[in-house]
Amino acid sequence: MFQFFEWYTPTDHQHWIRLREQASLLASLGLTAIWLPPPTKGSAPNDVGYAVYDLWDMGEFDQKGTIPTKYGTKDELKEAIAECKKHGIQIYFDAVLNHKASGDETQTFKAVAVAEDDRNQEIEAPHDIKAYTKFTFPGRQNKYSDFQWSHEHFSGTDWDAKAERSAVFKIKGENKSFSEDVDNEKGNFDYLMCCNIDYKHPDVVAETEKWAMWCVNEFGIDGIRIDAAKHISFGFITHLLTHIRQESNNPDFFAVGEYWVQDVGDLEARVENEDPNSKYANGNIHLFDVPLHFNFAKAASEGPSYDLRTIFDGSLVKTAPASAVTFIDNHDTQPYQALESYVQPWFKPLAAALICLRFDGYPCLFYGDFYGIEPKSPEEPDTAIPGRKEMFSRMLLARKEFAYGSQDDYLNHSNCIGWVRHGDEHHPKGLAVVMSNSNAKGYKKMNVGAHRAGQVWVDMMGYWQDPVTISNEGWAKFHCHAGSVSLWVEKEEGKHWITVEESSPGDKEKHLQEEQYARDHADDESSDEEEQVFEAEHPDLPKPLDTWDHLLQDDHDEA
Known part of the structure; x- marks a missing residue:
């Protein structure tokens, strides 16, 4: 999956055109699905899409100061989708169903403020407030739907225009309460922002069902990101997904939820309970592996003091791999955003290998990592972050061509780990991956199969220049440089894997030293003597370097 946007994507109404133009390239790299930003009309012309105003306006009506959304017009969206479909790419809409923003009219109704840290605690008596809870969509004039939203369709809001007061207000009325089957942070985390949609109201449920099926039929979408x-309400999510799959006759309609918690137990509760009567029934939903993202961020920050053997500990991909969508970063974790926890650039290639080249998980790559992140503002050009298109393209090609079949792990050293993919009937070529998070080169002695004896293998990233030859028993020492990852595949006649990114002169000198040392000691069988350490610092690794491990050969060298 590819997340085709970042927070600072330009407000130039050209993004759907960019997608149409890039579809062929992305498909050629093996990408099979695109997660689009919210295509619906937001509360302002430059809205990223999460302050949603009108779900039915995909850049078609003059509303909130614009006809196109930030990303373009409805027609351009449909053209981009058609081009993606032509290349075999599925489309997932980002569905913002929690709230609505920027109502058209105010209404007066009973509400009560609740404590910010305990939404179950009412901190005052119910009283009249005035809020923008009336949504009439005058620019659309009832096209596609004549449903108009009113305060009875919401369970909370955050602004009393009468008192000019901001608070979390719980709306009072018949059958009014926050949903119980939500996260229990802050006592009850139903309310997040703006006008909070009440899915206990049958008219709201019917309207959302109608809109979802319109998206399927009008745009041909294959899934949604919630x-x-x-x-x-997870009960409503289950209900909605069941409705879409039944009405569209597509039991494989995809759904992934943004459930932002670091405790994998909370995620497991949402994906592993199959009791249809449980409030945690999941409706066959995937979830983003948030704990794994934080493992990546921690590993990048700590450098060699981080034990790579623990990289999957506490992750969803380890405990419920069939439900995990793995990722490195996204629009919320990028710098200056609400959930900023950006993975430092030096670790991105390692993280890419960990999500793209292993058996488990459904990897999702981020537009900002691939194409780059735009400046926070025109006045702050230094906040831009360059993309790593060449590196990620090589990783994707490795996945597309080589990452198949059974997997043997060599996760037996705190600073150097590796694994082997053995290929399958349709993709018989194997793949060996090795990575180091230390300031010294690393290697793993791994077995790729006796049937590959005598083959010459090379690093398809182009980082490690020396080839290796597979022994009669299928073993070889597969190397990588400091703070780096190498992807080893059988050498093909006439194919040379050029280095995907230029290194600094200091790096090149160090790499030559490391490879010469490896050549000189290629036949060493002892695992007791400490390897020579090259003290030149890797330019991207965290400082200070006083905790770098000096020994990267296997803890348990196998014969």
């Missing part, structure tokens, strides 16, 4: 899933 924004703010921890704040939405």
Whole structure:
């Protein structure tokens, strides 16, 4: 999956055109699905899409100061989708179903403020407030739907225009309460922002069902990413997905929820309970592996003091791999955003290998990592972050061509780990991956199969220049440089894997030293003597370097 946007994507109404133009390239790299930003009309012309105003306006009506959304017009969206489909790419809409923003009219109704840290605690008596809870969509004039939203369709809001006061207000009325089957942070985390949608109201459920099926039939979408899933009734999410799959006759309609918690137990509770009567029934939903993202961020920050053998500990891909969508970063974790926890650039290639080249998980790559992140503002050009298109393209090609079949892990050293993919009937070529998070080169002695004896293998990233030859028993020492990852595949006649990114002169000198040392000691069998350490610092690794491990050969060298 590819997340085709970042937070600072330009407000030039050209993004759907960019997608149409890039579809062929992305498909050629093996990408099979695109997660689009919210295509619906937001509360302002430059809205990223999460302050959603009108779900039915995909850049078609003059509303909130614009006809196109930030990303373009409805027609351009449909053209981009058609081009993606032509290349075999599925389309997932980002569905913002938790709230609505920027209502058209105010209404007066009973509400009560609740404590910010305990939404179950009412801190005052119910009283009249005035809020923008009336949505009439005058620019659309009832096209596609004549449903108009009113305060009875919401369970909370955050602004009393009468008192000019901001608070978390719980709306009072018949059958009014926050949903119980949501995350229990703050006592009850149903309310997040703006006008909080009440999915206990049957008219709201019917309207959302109608809109979802319109998206399927009008745009041919294959799935949805559910924004703010921890704040939405999971019973409703289950109901909606069941409705879409039944009405569209597509049991494989995909769904992934943004359930932003670091405790894998909370995620497991949402994906592993199959009791249809349980409030945690999941409706066959995937979830983003948030704990794994934080493992990556921690590993990148700590450098060699981080034990790579623990990289999957506490992750969803380890405990429920069939339900995990793995990722490195996204629009919320990028710098200056609400959930900023950006993975440092030096670790990105390692993380890419960990999500793209292993058996488990459904990997999702981020537009900002691939194409780059735009500046926070025109006045702050230094906040831009360059993309790593060449590196990620090589990783994707490795996945597309080589990452198949059974997997043997060599996760037996705190600073150097590796694994082997053995290929399958349709993709018989194997793959060996080795990575180091230390300031010294590393290697793993791994077995790729006796049937590959005599083959010459090379690093398809182009980082390690020396080839290796597979022994009669299928073993070889597969190397990588400091703070780096190498992807080893059988050498093909006439194919030379050029280095995907230029290194600094200091790096090149160090790499030559490392490879010469490896050549000189290629036949060493002892695992007791410490390897020579090259003290030149890797330019991207965290400082200070006083904790770098000096020994990267296997703890348990196998004969």
